[in-house]
Amino acid sequence: MTQMNMVEAINHTLHQEMARDDRVMVFGEDVALNGGVFRATEGLLDSYGSGRVVDTPLAEAVIAGTAVGLAAAGMVPVPEIQFLGFSYQAFHQIAGQIARLRYRTRGRFDVPITIRSPFGGGVRTPELHSESLEAQYANIPGLKIVLPASAADAKGLLTTAIRDPNPVLFLEPLRGYRMIKGEVPEGEHTVPFGRARTVSEGTDVVIITWSFQVELSRRAAVQLAEEGISVRVVDLRTLVPLDTDAIVEAVEACGRVVVVQEAPETNGFASEIIATINDQAFYSLEAPVQRVSGYDTPYPVGMLEDHFVPDVDRIVAAVRRAVEVEA
Amino acid sequence: MTQMNMVEAINHTLHQEMARDDRVMVFGEDVALNGGVFRATEGLLDSYGSGRVVDTPLAEAVIAGTAVGLAAAGMVPVPEIQFLGFSYQAFHQIAGQIARLRYRTRGRFDVPITIRSPFGGGVRTPELHSESLEAQYANIPGLKIVLPASAADAKGLLTTAIRDPNPVLFLEPLRGYRMIKGEVPEGEHTVPFGRARTVSEGTDVVIITWSFQVELSRRAAVQLAEEGISVRVVDLRTLVPLDTDAIVEAVEACGRVVVVQEAPETNGFASEIIATINDQAFYSLEAPVQRVSGYDTPYPVGMLEDHFVPDVDRIVAAVRRAVEVEA
Amino acid sequence: MTDELVTSMFVDMLGARLYSQRVFNLQRQGRAGTNAPIDGSEALVVGAAFALNPTLDWILPQYRELVGLERFGSDVLDRYVLYCIGHPDGGHIPAPTRVWPPQISLATQVPHAVGLAWGMKQAGEEGCTLVFLGDGSTSEGDFYEACNFAGVLDAPVIVVVVNNGWAISTPTTSQTRAKNFAEKSHAFGFPGVTVDGTDAIAVYEAVADARSRAVAGAGPTLIEAVTYRLGPHTTADDPTRYVPPDELNAAKDPIEVMRSEMQRRGLWRQEWEDDIVSQADARMEKAVVAAEATPLEPSEMFNHVYDQPTPRLVRQRSEFEAKS
């Protein structure tokens, strides 16, 4: 085990997977010479050469689109989209092509594509660098959506993603790149998709969340423990596939639920969690599920963003509401 | 009042609005010379000339993107995207630019853009012609999402859309173009956004839905009435803004709810309806909300699509489930 | 160009037209979905296919070309018929046939072709990719982004722009002011040529040249093949609304062009052609019968979304199966 922050864990994993399998190719804007604008791909060019680590032209659609062809050629493409907001430029290739390639060819082609992209706010980036778009992708069948919340998971889930023969959108919390740190196993480490992680145990309320909001929720749980409220925190890790069993089990155990997301409220993935609870655990609910979300506004500029993104206070307040309402 | 099918109502409305306001411009692929592949823009070129009715090159991003500039020039752009699946090619302009223009310029520019596009399945179209993508857009603040389910509403809502200073995604049910018919007021006719329509009254269960599924739900209600189950059908008409009051009122009145959508289940707009009910009408629910959806597969080819899209039987079965489960 | 080659190409062109007409008629009979006839593009499709090596090279079609790719394997047509009747297996052209299924989302196949060429080069495989797209499709960003990247990569890819004068009802004059489509290659820094797309031999030669360049590591070529769409855009289209009859009447028919060449070479007899056509007809009849007899379980809908279904798909499938 070594102490790493999240971006180090990602870099370390890319090195391991490129060393392990020479079909793995990393490409995107500024990933080679510069090692990525956040250094996630640092050193790959030197270690694996300009054939496998490629600075592409500034064009997201063809970054995603060539991944389709590379996959068909037997490669394992790991393209980077520099910020998730610019995956919009590639939406027709990701949603319309990558997600459907296996289906439309009835399995002729495997699609072992892992699209890595940082996302989420809180670090004063320019416009369209901070958007949380996971819900817009979650309605697109054929993609897997993976969002690590710890350094060890960044390694374990990224390893699984690269080895998975299906397309994975691997979303890295920008705010967590350096802030999230932890022990990371040095050797082989995989984390299966579709298995949520219980971050802290608790019995009164469960907070269900993912990505950077796991850290905020953990802090909220610590604070609430002081008030005598026992909060379980569940990190979903992957939205597709979704660990419905873990959700149901937690709802049954706690009866009261808070869902936290940074995306705008309307039709964020929190809605799907609530709908899933409605479908599978309705009778265990002792109170309506509380949603903590960004607002239904465009992601705002620097001076406003701390007001937009959920913080510990909002999560604490939601938990209190969940506990207070009558059964 | 005249009897029209939906595409006639749309064509008639475009004529009226172009006659009324010479800032209105209609453009897109095959809208001028050919009058649109479904004849929605028939006759506009002859009546309003090649300055205001324009066949564009085959490029959705610039169709959407020029609308931004036209709006800034004081025009009222009404671009057509030939099939909603190809709005993916314009996603970065619609979600990243059109939806945000007012916000990022703090109101300098009005954005009276109405993007018209047919969508939805059931008519054996080729790939990517049938997808229901409303949920992917619903998570994008700044857009309004409008889906007429009757010929009269097609007129009333399209008129409102064109006159609205905000960007509207106006989604026309492909399957309803000729199949949906009705009386349409000939003169001025507007329908406000954010006001749901009660299609049929009922007291046991409410079906909440939109677009072509309104018609299927109405048929299901007729069939269920014979079994003695009284079903209210609510047509949301617009998803953004959402008529939460009508939803709450219906849930309070009926206690049991079915939501019907054609989109894939995971994170479809049905999830948001369920989340909204959870937030605002939880204690009125006598049973879990039942979802009827497409499946979490890509929209399938012709021989399979009738198995994918919700039909009357599936809606009827969901209503029965809603009624049967204990309170 | 040997007589044998000319004859083989003509045979495939005759087949292409016939297969296309048969699929068109199936739609009229309610037995197939919307489809796009090849009429006018036979020479350029067949000429291109013959200039490639079916065991080394890949073809990524738009949607009109599959009836003309018999040279790449008979399953191309068989699967295309399945595709047109709306059977999901129509999308699966089995290995080792190096042809992709039709692409409906226009120009998205160009990045795929570039990526595949890039991957082949990276893997040290001989061979190249050839991608077809229409004149209208060149207006899509994907075309430019892909060609530009192909240039940077020196990828072994041949981009064939099928300029048939129309994109549904939109004439090329509304599509671009570029002098011609070959000129667009200036934006990418690799050669562009315009050829007569009604002349299979001319197309063959242009593609053969481009292929030599590609496999020699000299990078991409853009080939504009000029022809005229001789029929409606698709089964859903009424071209009399917009195609000027004079223009249509003046258009060359590639079948006639090739028939003249056959005659010039003394290779043609009516009975021979009749025989070829009836063989093609029989071959197509078999394909249609086989396609229509291909079984289909409705729950096939749930396969191939992922290599293994997610728990949610398993649940949905079992709900679906319980209902049916």
Add this chain to the structure above:
Amino acid sequence: MTDELVTSMFVDMLGARLYSQRVFNLQRQGRAGTNAPIDGSEALVVGAAFALNPTLDWILPQYRELVGLERFGSDVLDRYVLYCIGHPDGGHIPAPTRVWPPQISLATQVPHAVGLAWGMKQAGEEGCTLVFLGDGSTSEGDFYEACNFAGVLDAPVIVVVVNNGWAISTPTTSQTRAKNFAEKSHAFGFPGVTVDGTDAIAVYEAVADARSRAVAGAGPTLIEAVTYRLGPHTTADDPTRYVPPDELNAAKDPIEVMRSEMQRRGLWRQEWEDDIVSQADARMEKAVVAAEATPLEPSEMFNHVYDQPTPRLVRQRSEFEAKS
């Protein structure tokens, strides 16, 4: 070119560099967010702005240019400072100033410029639009789609490609194999020219020509302005990781080029320049003070999503206000 014009341009160039450095420093002091310095682009931005008519024409910038657009109105800089400190009003450049706010989503502004030009033409307005984009941004589909449509429309638009050698760490050689960026205009069928982007007079002349063509109805022009990025990509970048020092050292500085021209014309004295610089400094100081003093209600976040808030936004706003 009159001495007066040369002097005015030099004054704005000096201002541009200074304003840009000040904003850069604000970021270093934690008083502003990530921003992109203009260094190296002063001549081409100022030259272009002077060749246009601020009451008739529009400028759609990328993100480096706003410090050089004083000629279009002093609120451009004032709002840019607000923008850099992260105040939402920074995005609102008030009428009648015909400048758009910075665009971060690269090349998306090109379709906007074409649409605006189209709309002006349709409305019978005199004038044109000018859009800046970087060499890297030309690889985006939006650039090609928009230029191609502009050609078809004969839209009065001038597309200025700022070729500063880099897109963050990616050199132009990895961006395209086109001979140069002007060549890309062949794909669109309108003229393309390459000018020395460190020479404000050359840029002025090229833009003036393009403007004459545009307003005469002769359609778009693509202008490649060649320069070199003299600083880091943005405040977040470390160019020593990738920029070859020789290349940087060999690069021309547009300020020096213009200073020489001023000297050649006998217009330059050190004290005069010092004076201009200190005026600019005072002007910037005022802008910064004003920006930092601009009040901001957190609930401003809910304004301008729509012209009228939806019920859901009203509810969210009141929840937000109750909490704060």
